[in-house]
Amino acid sequence: MQKKIFIVFFVILLVGILLTGFLSLSLIRSSYMNQLEEKLISNAVLIQEFIKEDDNNFLNTTGLQEKMQDLGDQITTRITIIDEYGNVLVETFKKEGIIENHRDRPEIQAAYRGEVGKAIRYSNTVDLDMLYIALPLHTDEGNVVVRLAVSLLEIKKINQTLFYYIAISIGSGLIIAALIGYRFIEKIMEPIKEMTEVSKKMATGRLGLRVYVPSKDEIGELADHFNHMAVRLEEMIAKLSDSNTKFKALLTSITNPIIAVDNKKNVILLNTAAEKLFNIEGKDAIGKHILEVIRNNRLDEEIKKVLQDNIETQIEINVKDPQEKNLKVYTNLIRLENDPNKTIGLVTVIEDITEIRKLEKIRSHFVTNVSHELKTPLTSISGFVETLKSNTIEDEETKQRFLDIIDIETERLKRLIEDILTLSEIENSQHRALQEEVFPTNMMRQVEEMMRPIASNKGIELSSEIDMNLPMIYGNKDWFKQMLINLIDNAIKYTPSGGKVLLTGYKKYHNIVITVKDTGIGIPKKDLPRLFERFYRVDKARSRKVGGTGLGLAIVKHIILSFKGRIKVNSEQGKGSEFTVILPIEK
Template identity: 30%
Template sequence: MLISDNLSLKTKLFVVVLFLAVVCVSLPLALAYRQLNSDVVHEAESGAKEELALARRLLDKSDDSNIAVMVSSVSSLIGREIVFIGNDGELYSGASWLDSGGDLLNRPEVIAAVKDGTGFSHGTDPVTGNKVLYAAMAVIDLPDIPKGTLLIEEQIPKAGKSLETVRSVYLWSIPVIILLCYVSIRILVLQLSESVRSMVRTAEAVGQGNFKRRIRNLPGKEFLPLAESINWMAERIDEHVAIITGQKDKLQAVLNGMWDGVMVLDSECRINKVNRSMKEIVHGIEDSINRNPLEVISSPDFQDTCRQVISDDGPVSASIQLALDGDRVYEVNIVKSANSIGPGQGPGAIAVFHDISEIKRLEKVRQDFVANVSHELRTPLTSVKGYAETLLSDPPPPQTLQKSFLETIKKNADHMCKIVDDLLSLSRLEAGRAQTDFRVFDPVVCIEQAWEACSSLAEARGTVLESDLEDHENFIEADPDQLMQVFRNLFENAIKYGPEESLVEVVHRVDSGMLRIEVRDSGPGIPGSDQKRIFERFYSVQKHRRNEFGSTGLGLAISRHIVRNHGGDIWVESPPSGRSRGTSFIFTLPLAS
């Protein structure tokens, strides 16, 4: 029996079980019906045969010579209508149930009786509608009676009622069987459905990422292997996911631990993943996943280089320099990676952002340093060379000019010596090789010595010093000579670049164990763009005025290294807080314990 695949399991089970139940009920009932029908007919035939045999014996014993009267007498004796038909077809005695107009010799039971001695046929009573049995017996050996056939009709109503009862039982059993099958299948399917739903829920949970989900209530034997397989599958998936997650976490930890920024691109040149350093380099890039790099970094060259590396015929790696956030410069190395997202999706790329801003800055400082040293030495050397050539000329200059030329040569030579001495001093400070003599003392002493060294310059410009530091108020542990050099450099700048007849102030305060000293002037100030570089070597805001005072351009760089070597810091504020002009150089030193 073929069942459509579109039907549900419940329907299929119902159809199969119902079919088997109907077959199992129908076969016994059909056999019983057939056997009962056979028994009833056999009983009717036996009764009819006995009655015909009795009628034959009564005819044999009858003394009447009229065959019609004899048959009528026998009918009266046995209480049944008996028909006698001669072999020539003559009807000697009729009956109400017999149609005498037909060919009586061709009746089935008559033909059988002539052949075998007795014969039977079945029919329906036209009056009652009941089934009847027609029986016939041949009469061939009775004296004084012509050869012929006796016929009798046997009613079988009892047999019909029994068969109808069997048929009714069969017809009524069908709905009962259907109901029982439906209820049984319903209960069975509910049990199976619950087991199946439990397994389906577990499989769905595993598919949605809940790899700890298991089938706790194992179903019957039918689904036990399937349930165990699902649990085993979930355990294996959980183990593999744990391994993959661990590897992913390790890789992410490595990426996040890198100082360099890392950007992973897929085969469509879209951002797939970034590390923590990359998030710090480009703020908000974590919200740009699955977007093109050009949407985050405004560099068409970077976008084009990434596409070239990702392309099938592109290079394995490429490098490009990017300037981000103005002063940050990055060396970006782009390397092709096979199947960055998944197998069959083509190669991707990994871009590593290496910050070379400090290298670029140091390179620029080196270039500037070489250029500045060359410039600072070229100017006095040119002057020395020119005056020397003049002195050596023929005829030589007048005696009065020779002394002036020699003084100029000495002045420029002293300036070059000062530059060289400052460079050597700065080099020793940077390398930590400068000789230091740390002692506890009052910084007022250094202030007085530094101002005394600048007294000639201060008197020439009419500059006056004013300090709020008092004797024996604060003590520091430092190198007095180096600290005096810091004050001298700051005082010289304040005197040189401040207006004439002005005031240089020294103010202080103590904060968290540090002595904070501020040197103020009322000069034109330092532009904000120059304040970041004011402590670089040879850097000057007013370059045209540096040679006017014989400055080397190294004083502030030396001061910064001295202060930092003493555990403090130095910076500039221009204009100072609460003023509209002027400059304040502020540095801190730790107080003596």
């Protein structure tokens, strides 16, 4: 900026000085020429008077030539006298040869008309530029013209001298003016430069900077306004930053995923919960179409409909990427505060209902299975009771067999109800389970002694390999015992006579590992993932035959979860199964 101002200033100054110099030169030359013309006219008038006084010698051209020659030398002027026919009678600058007729000269023509003739031109006679002045003279012997001329060589010298001095003046003036002007412009530009530098630093975030200009002129006033603007800007940005921080904190703290889109369905905002749900980075999602973030055509169509109809809705969608989820989406239009009728997009609040739907499905299956499991023994009991009440059976042995069946079904029904209540109790007590001291070695020994007669009655060998000094863990002692009983009971039930069941317990790293291994019928690989579901049976007929309720392993799983542990299963059909329980040791 300073350079531009200086260049403009320099050009204006140069033009002004040049115009002044050339106008001065022209004025001096014009003034000199006017003085020269007046001088020639005065001399011409004196020569006229001289000729009139000496009229009797007028025809004596030789005498006149000599007198004019002397006079011309005295006044350093060329004197020429021409008759009325253009013939030269006297020429003080005469050269060799014949002097041509002067009748057609412009100054002579003017003199013939009775005027003062003036002309400037190159003279072939003397080979110089000349100024000519011609005056008419009336004598008794006829009309003649007295013409005086001077060389313009002197004025050329004067012009050259003037040009030289003017050039020196222009050069000196330009240098001095440029130095003064540069310093003056630099002084003016200093506060502007300071404001520019401060504004650059403020653009990088240093909003506390200010400019200091002591002058009281317009630039000082500009600096004051700049500082005032900086204060207001700092306050405004602080408020915006505070609001933005609070907004981000609020947005981050909301557990529900939130995504906002503009009227073109491009994402303009999403919170941390949405990033986690769809496994995306916020910076990568901003500006993209909603279909690029959530690949669901139904959602895209619903957003389009909401934007067109201005009707807020809620829908349920199923997404496959990054993993299959059931989502409930609430749409709300974004309206301008000062113009509620104008919308700039919409915000979607998403609720992950995958677990809810899964629980609803499990509950539905559970109710169905419970109903079925309860209905079967009840139907059997009801049928035999009706038969016995009808008194159509007189055979006591048959009656006793029917009563035995009713007793078996009643016992089965009792076990089923007990298992359902146990499972319900464990599920409802996960967060308030007892934290008792549990000694795994003692508990495993007790359960082994408890289950040994059951295994012996079936002809199965129950053995154990238990470390004698297993560390203590915390949890519900009764649940721990129930877990062991269910695992060993399952192993005995599905192991044929002559088989073996092995109970082991040892410490590995920071865990207690308990395994129950049998040589039973085994479990098909396709059934392993569903083994711990409620009422799931690999062989339903065999399970009912051996008295299984289908809840034993589900109870085992929830007990292990209460101890913050995990369970694994390895099985091969015809060779047996191995259940491995891993329980962490709390430090």
